[in-house]
Amino acid sequence: MGKDDLRVGEMFAGVGGFRLGLEGAPSKDWETEFLKFEETGFKVVWSNQWEPGSSKQWASKIYEERFGSEGHTNEDIHDIAFNEGEMKETIREQIPELDVLVGGFPCQDYSVARTISGELGIKGEKGKLWIPIRNIIRHKRSRPKVVLLENVPRLLNSPANARGLNFSIILNDLLKEGYHVEWRVINAADYGMPQQRSRVFILAYRTSGAGKNYRVNGTEHFGCKASYSRGKMSTWMLGWKGNSNWSPGPFAEKFPCIGELRKRPEVVPPLDYRFTTKSSPFGNAGYAWKARIEGGKSTENRFWTTKVKPDFDGERITLGDVLEDRFDKKYEVDASRIDEWNYAKGNKNEFRIRKSDRDNVDPELLATYDLCMTRPFAERAGLWSQHRPKFMAEVGDNKFYRYDEGTMGLDSTEKASRTVVTAEIGSSPSRMRHIFEDSPGRFRRLSPMETERLNMFPDNWTKMNDEKGKEIPDSKRGFMMGNALVVGIIQRLREPIGELIRRRRSI
Numbered sequence: 001m002g003k004d005d006l007r008v009g010e011m012f013a014g015v016g017g018f019r020l021g022l023e024g025a026p027s028k029d030w031e032t033e034f035l036k037f038e039e040t041g042f043k044v045v046w047s048n049q050w051e052p053g054s055s056k057q058w059a060s061k062i063y064e065e066r067f068g069s070e071g072h073t074n075e076d077i078h079d080i081a082f083n084e085g086e087m088k089e090t091i092r093e094q095i096p097e098l099d100v101l102v103g104g105f106p107c108q109d110y111s112v113a114r115t116i117s118g119e120l121g122i123k124g125e126k127g128k129l130w131i132p133i134r135n136i137i138r139h140k141r142s143r144p145k146v147v148l149l150e151n152v153p154r155l156l157n158s159p160a161n162a163r164g165l166n167f168s169i170i171l172n173d174l175l176k177e178g179y180h181v182e183w184r185v186i187n188a189a190d191y192g193m194p195q196q197r198s199r200v201f202i203l204a205y206r207t208s209g210a211g212k213n214y215r216v217n218g219t220e221h222f223g224c225k226a227s228y229s230r231g232k233m234s235t236w237m238l239g240w241k242g243n244s245n246w247s248p249g250p251f252a253e254k255f256p257c258i259g260e261l262r263k264r265p266e267v268v269p270p271l272d273y274r275f276t277t278k279s280s281p282f283g284n285a286g287y288a289w290k291a292r293i294e295g296g297k298s299t300e301n302r303f304w305t306t307k308v309k310p311d312f313d314g315e316r317i318t319l320g321d322v323l324e325d326r327f328d329k330k331y332e333v334d335a336s337r338i339d340e341w342n343y344a345k346g347n348k349n350e351f352r353i354r355k356s357d358r359d360n361v362d363p364e365l366l367a368t369y370d371l372c373m374t375r376p377f378a379e380r381a382g383l384w385s386q387h388r389p390k391f392m393a394e395v396g397d398n399k400f401y402r403y404d405e406g407t408m409g410l411d412s413t414e415k416a417s418r419t420v421v422t423a424e425i426g427s428s429p430s431r432m433r434h435i436f437e438d439s440p441g442r443f444r445r446l447s448p449m450e451t452e453r454l455n456m457f458p459d460n461w462t463k464m465n466d467e468k469g470k471e472i473p474d475s476k477r478g479f480m481m482g483n484a485l486v487v488g489i490i491q492r493l494r495e496p497i498g499e500l501i502r503r504r505r506s507i
Contacts, residue, residue, distance in 0.1 A: 005043040006501060009095060009144070011077065011103030011133060013049040015062045015462055015480050017455065018102040018148075021490025025458050041498050045096050047072045048080070056466070058476055059483075065464055071096075081132035081139075091139045099501060101136065104150035104199075104485050105129045134173045137204075143177065143216050145501050147204035148493070150485055153185045155200055156282045162275035167282055170202070171268050175290050175301050178209025180223030182237065184251040185284035188486040189416035190310035191255055194317040195454040197419050197486050200284075203250060203497075207289075220504050224249065227289040233304050234261050237287055250496035251285070259285060259308030268301035283307045320413030322453035323438060330427075333435060333443040340429040341443075343377035345408035350384045351391040352403045360398050365390055369400075410443075411436040420451050425478030448477035456487040 010018050022042040044067070049060040060074040073080070073094075081091050106129055137143055158166045174181045182205070187198040205223030208214055226232040234240040238259050239252035251257075266281065268288055286305035293300050333341065351369065358366060368390065372383045384391075394400050411418060411434050421432045424446060429435075434446045446454075452461050462477040 002039070002041075002043070004502075005041055006099040006498060007097065008042050008044045008100045008102060009098040009136070010044050010047040011101065011136070012105050012129070013047045013059075013063055013072075014104070014484055015059050015457075016047075016067060017457070017485045017487050018104070018490055019044045019047070019067060020457065021487045022100075022102070022494050040494060041502075042100070042494065045071050046098070048077055049074060050076045052076070056476075058462075058472055059480055061466075062462055062464055062472075062480070066461065077129065077132045081135045082128075087135065088139045091136055092141060095136060095140070097140065097142050098144045100146050100148065100497070101133075101144040102148045102490075103133060105133060106483075130170060130173075134177075137174070137177055137179075141216065142218065143206055145206045145220065145222050146497055147174070147179070147202075148490075148497070149202040149204075150199050151202070153198055153200045153284070156183070156185070156284070157280040161277055163278060164269065164280035164282055165271075165275045167280070168269045168273070168275075169271065171288050171303070172271060172301065174204045175268070175288060178207050178213035178217045178290075179204040180207055180227060180287065180289045181205075182223070182249060182251065182287045183282070183285065184255065184257075184308070186251075186255055186489060187310070188489055189316075191312045191489075191492075192314050192316045193416065193456065193486050193488045194319060194322050195417050195420060195486055197455075199485065199489075201251070201489070201493075205500075222500055222504055223289070224287065227287060227304075228265070228291060230261055230263070230304075233287060237261070237285060237304065237306075238308065250493050250500065253496045254492040256311040257285070257308035258311045259306045261304050261306050265291075265302040265304050268303050270301075281305070316416065318414055319411060319417040319434075319436065319454070320438075322450060323413065324447060324449060327444070327447050327450075331445045331447050333445060335441075335443075337429065338443060339377040341410070341435050343380060344429040344431050345410065345435075346381070347407045348381075348384075348403060348405040349388070350380075350403045351395070351400045353400050357398045361394055361400065365394060405431070408432075413438060417454050420446075420454055420478075420481050420484075422479045422482030423475075424451055424482055425475045446478075448474050448481070451478050451481035454486075455481055455484045456491075457481070457484070 008022055010016070013019065022040065023044055024040050047063065049063055049072075051057055051059055057074055060072070064072055080094060081087055133149070137147060156167050157163050171181055182203045183200055185198060185200045187196060189196040206217050207221045207223060208219050209217045224233060224236040231243070232246050235243070235246040235252070236249040237252055238261070239248045239256055269275065269281065283305040285308045286303050288301060288303035290299045291302045292298070350372070353361065353369065368387055372380060372387065375383055391400050395402060408431055413436050417434060423430065424433055425448060426433065435443055437443050448462065449459050452459060462472065462480050465471050
């Protein structure tokens, strides 16, 4: 580690996406057109990865294999930083001083993959992982200068019955600790990367704060110094050049966009605010800070927000660009199963019934239902349409319910791919898995290496053997890439974040 390197802590490290983006790929055997850099000025000095319910802990093993074990922990973060009162000293003793804290905290309780009834938000087990992040920030003797977090966009608009509450909790926590907070929803494909992966990125900038924060935050200010000014904030968030002396923030500099701030900032909803089912107050881009009011005697949490569109006209990488020239034949799709895939991805206006409700409907109609569910896939749409009126008459509590899906379609190799999902690797037809025609008449699925390339990881990054010499299953490799981020986004943010800290920190 160089004496001027910025010290990084990586939470929920997975297989090292943030580290690859900030620190660069290890120099030993990894060669890839996407990642060829070293001596970036960032050094991860502490990392944590734990997969609940997993005996193998594959992600942590891969992380240590690629980066080494120094500073890495494979233990439940709840045992380090969850119980605030008891773990203050544990945080200070086990986690070194950090300039930057990063992490893509698990998102299942915010994800669109969950049903509304299953949505738990920040109160869910996965959502509770915000608490260790907050506690680590709060209890370090010197708080990180910059915090960079990643999650699904739904975080801004959840839970469904109180939209915006979860993000408001995060904002209020960070503002309390003396940070300014900026967020932006970024779809990697909008900026030339090979995958349509849309995520919200949160950048928290340490300020001197007030009161007790001054002792742990220091005197520097790493965010926008004139957040009250609409003109300066427009430059910081959107890249608008109103004045040559005004500087864009990291998001605006590396991810240009088009948008317009509202005429005046709004108040961050307090936690006792009555949130509703209406849209969240937080757009897909925003900036929050603690403003002084009433002659500086009191403060109020305020934020600017807007909805932005990407403004990028550079080179674009497609799915076809990342495909292997030679691949395992097991990823070819048997021509006899194409109808199954078309059905899985096609439009559906059907009906379903729970096993426990089968005794509540007419046996003759139930037999028709079983027929519709078991006929060859090419015949199912016609059968459902033919019998639709009969099923509609039996829709209700403890009976049939409607099952509708729009057309997904097969994937095009001439565009960026759809989002890689955790269940990506598998042979059974699935609505969410990729299938594409890579040559006339030949259809196939993604290989593990191709999922790595779509996330801009080095080839075979997740390939390794266990202590008995058994290779990690392809499905697990796909699972880890479904949980990963697109490295290129962090790679682009690396330079402006590094320059911001070095330019403003005390000498």
